Amino acid sequence: MKAHCHFLVVMSNYLFHRLPSEILIKILSYLDAFTLCCINHINKLFYQLANSNALWRKLYIADFSKNKKCRDKSLLRMATMEVQDRPEGYYKRLYFKTVAECDMIKWTRRLGLISIHTGLPSQTENLNVTWELTVMDKSGRESTLEQSRSQFTETSVTLCWSGGDRLPDYQQISTLQLYGVRRLACVSPKRLVCRSLMEKLDMQTLTKNMQVIGQDKLVQLKLLQPGIIIGVWRTEFSLSGFINSFPFSPFSSYVEPVVQPPFCDIDPEYGLHGYQLHIVLHNTVCELMSGSFLQLFSQISDGLIQLTVISSTNLSQHTSLSGDITLPWRCEALQGTVENCCIMSLTLLDEFRKPFKCVTSPVSAELERTPVCYDYDGEHYLIHYQDSDIQVKMRLVWMNEQKQFILISLVVYVSVCYVNKYFRRDY
Numbered sequence: 001m002k003a004h005c006h007f008l009v010v011m012s013n014y015l016f017h018r019l020p021s022e023i024l025i026k027i028l029s030y031l032d033a034f035t036l037c038c039i040n041h042i043n044k045l046f047y048q049l050a051n052s053n054a055l056w057r058k059l060y061i062a063d064f065s066k067n068k069k070c071r072d073k074s075l076l077r078m079a080t081m082e083v084q085d086r087p088e089g090y091y092k093r094l095y096f097k098t099v100a101e102c103d104m105i106k107w108t109r110r111l112g113l114i115s116i117h118t119g120l121p122s123q124t125e126n127l128n129v130t131w132e133l134t135v136m137d138k139s140g141r142e143s144t145l146e147q148s149r150s151q152f153t154e155t156s157v158t159l160c161w162s163g164g165d166r167l168p169d170y171q172q173i174s175t176l177q178l179y180g181v182r183r184l185a186c187v188s189p190k191r192l193v194c195r196s197l198m199e200k201l202d203m204q205t206l207t208k209n210m211q212v213i214g215q216d217k218l219v220q221l222k223l224l225q226p227g228i229i230i231g232v233w234r235t236e237f238s239l240s241g242f243i244n245s246f247p248f249s250p251f252s253s254y255v256e257p258v259v260q261p262p263f264c265d266i267d268p269e270y271g272l273h274g275y276q277l278h279i280v281l282h283n284t285v286c287e288l289m290s291g292s293f294l295q296l297f298s299q300i301s302d303g304l305i306q307l308t309v310i311s312s313t314n315l316s317q318h319t320s321l322s323g324d325i326t327l328p329w330r331c332e333a334l335q336g337t338v339e340n341c342c343i344m345s346l347t348l349l350d351e352f353r354k355p356f357k358c359v360t361s362p363v364s365a366e367l368e369r370t371p372v373c374y375d376y377d378g379e380h381y382l383i384h385y386q387d388s389d390i391q392v393k394m395r396l397v398w399m400n401e402q403k404q405f406i407l408i409s410l411v412v413y414v415s416v417c418y419v420n421k422y423f424r425r426d427y
Contacts (some may be wrong), residue, residue, distance in 0.1 A: 033059055033095065033160040033317055043389040044404035049221035064098055068351050091345065091382070132195070133161045133242060134177040137168045148241075148330070153280045154288060156345040156360040160284055162331040169201070170232055178244060199244075201228070214341035214366040219329060221338055226361035226387060231329055239332050243284065245343050245360045272352025272419075273297045277309055277412065281321065283342050285328050288321045289407065296412075300427060304391070307348075312373040312395065321396070321405040325365050325381075340365040344385060346392060348412065357390055357414065365396065373408050381405075389418040 028036065028049055036059075040050035049055075065323040133145045145167075159178075178199040206224040214221045219231040219241075231241040275296040281288040298305040310317045337416045344363045350356040364380040373380070376397040383394040395409035416427050 018320070025052055025054055028052075028055055029058060033063075042308055051089045051092055053088065053091045056095050060091055060095045060098070063095075064102075079282065109233075113278065130181045131159050131244075132179045132181050133244075134179065135167055135173055136175045136177070137172045138174045140174075141168075143167065145242075149284070150221075151282070151284055153282055153345055155278060155280060155347050155358070156245055156343075158243065158284055158343055160241060160243050160330075162241040170203070170230060171207075173203045176203060176242070201225075206229070207279075213362055214327060214338040216333065216336045216338050218336050219338070221327070221341065221362070223362060226359065226385075229362045231331070240282040241329060243329075245345070272300070272305065275356070276308055276349040276353065277307070278347045278349070278424075279309075279410070280345040281325075281342050282345065282352065283327050286323060288323050288325065288342060289319060291319060298414075301417060304413040305416055305419055305427075306314070307412040309412060310407060317373065319407045320402075321407065323404075325405060327362070327397075339383065340367075342382070344392065347410075348390075348414070357418070359385065359387070359390060359392070361385060368395070371397075376406065389415050412421075 002391070013217045023053065028039075036050045036055065040047045131147045131150070133147070135145070145161045148160045148162045151161070151217045165302045177197060178201075179196050180195075181195045201224065203224075210222050210224055212220055213223045213229065219233060221229050221231055223229050229243045231243070273296075277293045277296060278291070279293075280290045293309045295307060300306075300309050310319065325342045325345070326341050327338045329336055329338065341362060341364050341423045343360065345360045346358070347355055348357040363383050363385050365383050368380040368382050371380040372395060376399065378400055379398045381396045381398065383392070383396070387393040391413040393409070393411045393413075394407060396405045396407050398405055420426055
């Protein structure tokens with residue numbers, strides 16, 4: 001591509017203004033779509049030539065007429081019409097519109113069924129999306145890191161970065177920007193890169209309420225906000241890494257739809273029953289526990305709606321975890337494990353099986369001095385998550401002989417204000 005562009009720039013200075021347009025179009029017809037998009041930035045002449053309907057009509061027919069999966073008969077009929085019947089740039093727009101439609105058809109087939117927990121395709125990891133983290137310090141200098149690894153669950157994705165010497169002291173960081181990156185495998189051998197800003201964080205604001213949720217001998221994990229933690233070397237202020245966990249729904253750019261009450265609403269308790277909960281405990285490597293709980297009924301107390309998912313007195317509901325509550329980390333040549341820390345991904349569905357509240361965040365298990373359940377002999381731990389809309393309390397027991405955790409209690413508290421806003425009620 002560089003050789004093509006260089007050759008064309010040289011020619012434009014000496015010969016292009018002397019050649020007839022038919023000859024120029026013939027020369028450019030040997031270029032692919034990617035190169036044509038590049039050269040239209042050279043000057044006004046190249047812009048006009050590179051947007052020629054004759055060029056893009058030829059490319060369109062050549063690239064799509066033999067592709068059965070992407071071929072659209074109505075579009076092909078339009079492409080076979082005379083060039084002069086269409087405004088300038090029409091076939092270029094048609095070309096990339098068809099590329100997008102072909103891409104959508106391919107991914108719709110590959111992604112499979114829609115998940116009831118997120119409203120998105122259940123095989124979201126097959127999107128071939130990667131993520132980049134851009135770190136800007138207070139002097140305006142930027143560093144961009146590609147993700148080190150990712151881990152998908154049914155309802156969330158966890159992204160990890162390790163920066164080494166490329167990251168400044170975290171106290172000098174001004175902003176963090178998370179980008180979703182997709183490299184499109186177009187018909188051209190070149191790959192087009194699409195970057196989408198998913199989240200921008202002001203570190204000066206977040207560090208005021210930052211809290212430590214775990215540590216080992218080397219790093220200290222600090223929670224910036226639900227879903228985002230940074231690892232800081234304990235011997236200095238530089239970052240060791242960055243972890244971002246977020247639910248598939250809603251994304252940061254997702255706008256929640258207005259929930260309309262049912263047409264025939266004769267139940268005065270509408271909005272207080274029929275909830276479903278799907279919860280996953282996991283770390284950056286594996287899943288520790290996953291469960292779905294149906295037909296949850298609620299009680300209102302002190303401005304909160306209480307949903308008892310697992311009762312400490314009902315032994316049949318108690319669930320064992322498949323591993324220890326730990327959060328492994330890795331940074332270049334070093335690695336470690338933070339004890340009593342993991343990631344919680346929670347989706348609460350309303351009685352119409354629509355996502356009502358989605359939460360994904362690192363959480364820590366704190367040792368309880370006074371157990372609330374005496375059916376188990378072992379150390380008792382409490383996991384407590386809280387934001388303005390929802391609280392989650394999980395109690396676990398470490399069974400020393402079995403070498404595993406048992407989840408003996410799970411209670412979710414939802415703010416009455418949040419429920420009233422969602423259902424347009426006044427409980």
